[in-house]
Amino acid sequence: MLITTVVIIIIIIIIIIIIIIIKKNILKQPNTEELCRRCGKESETIQHITAACEQIAPTEYVRRHGGLARIIHQKLAEAAELIDDKSP
């Protein structure tokens, strides 16, 4: 009886370990308990990566902002018939 219980507990632990490995490596789900791989200061969440990482802010966020501003400027200029060329 005791041996059966121990075997069941070991099997449950092995299943939990396999699920963690699958979630992290195969499904590529980020572990929110891990720190950001860029700055190492905050949890690596979607919110942190897309808007709050101090390492990404001076480059990627500025580039993303500039890209959106270019699109908006182009569309406004087209709407106001200030330009004929619709190439980006």
Ligand SMILES: [Zn+2]
């Ligand atoms: Zn970060």
